[in-house]
Amino acid sequence: MNTIDPWSSSIIDYNKLFKDFGIKKMEIKDDKLRENRLFSRGIIFGHRDFYKWWDDFKSGNTVSILTGMMPSGPFHLGHKMVIDQLVWYQKLGIPITFAIADIEARTVRKMGPERVKEITVSYLSNAFALGLDPGQDIYLQSNRSNSYYKFADLLSSKMTFSEIEAIYGELSPGKVISAFVQASDILHKQLPEYMGKHRVLVPVGPDQDPHIRLARDLADRIGFVKPSSTYHIFARGLDGEKMSSSKPNSYISLDEPVDVMKKKVSNALTGGRNTLEEQKELGGQPEKCIIFELYKYHFEESDEKLEERKRMCKAGEIMCGECKKELIKRMSSWLRTHQSNVKKFKGKAEKFVDDNMEYPF
Ligand code: SF4
Structure with a gap:
């Protein structure tokens, strides 16, 4: 069946997303977007109706952003x-x-309550340390308003089982419930008690597109505004393969001790050649290189400097050892500062979890 499984985190064939699933390539039509390296560097590569949302924002109409995370592994x-x-x-x-x-983590990942609480504290304190204002509308799927749950129940009356199967493929009972809860997540801000009808943008990884498609179909059927979405590239694992929480060496978690991070970066896949001589002669291959990806996605602010690194790599003017050393220096200093900020926000995150997270079992 030609579907994407949003619960498998499998590597996505990006061309298929455009060809088979109707996601549009992200073109930069406004200079303001170029200020964001995720747009200017093509990391946000696709969308559904992004410019309808952007035009509403530019015209001063009500818009909002909504996204979520399942607390199921280290914050990376x-x-x-x-x-x-x-x-x-x-x-x-x-x-x-x-x-x-959190409901998804309990029902689909079958995680116990204490682990979900612990990971939620970590996710929130990391998000706050990265600059998310704790005063924004942050909620748990397990503790929202009555209208949100009523909405999820009613939405389920608008779809047949085969329509859901056509979007998701094979489903378990937990996944069906989770799909309608996700649809309620994406659409409920348009309920009168929240912000009323308006355009919502949902920035997600491409594996989450089935939830977007379901929510857009449902929005049509109940007279809500279809949500817009953007899709960002999946960061590859440090070995160049799929990143997986069951393979700690495949990712860098943000609470990683600096020494562990150093080892992981030292062992990461590069686009370097077999010998220094070969690399000087042929140049490196930054498009294959995880180290270059880390600079591009997170640790090089300047587009010019990033381009210069790429040029030097291809020309064989810089070797991988030097490139890694510089990255480790930047990441060590960034991680130390970030981790001390996380500590400052831990109390706030713990209070949020204590006040909001309670399960019968
Ligand atoms: S020189 Fe740097 S960018 Fe080029 S392949 Fe080596 S590590 Fe990657």
């Missing part, structure tokens, strides 16, 4: 990429809604 650089987007929109004065998909 892939999560940072999502929070970086929220913080950029927040700076433009756009209201942010941030959902913690």
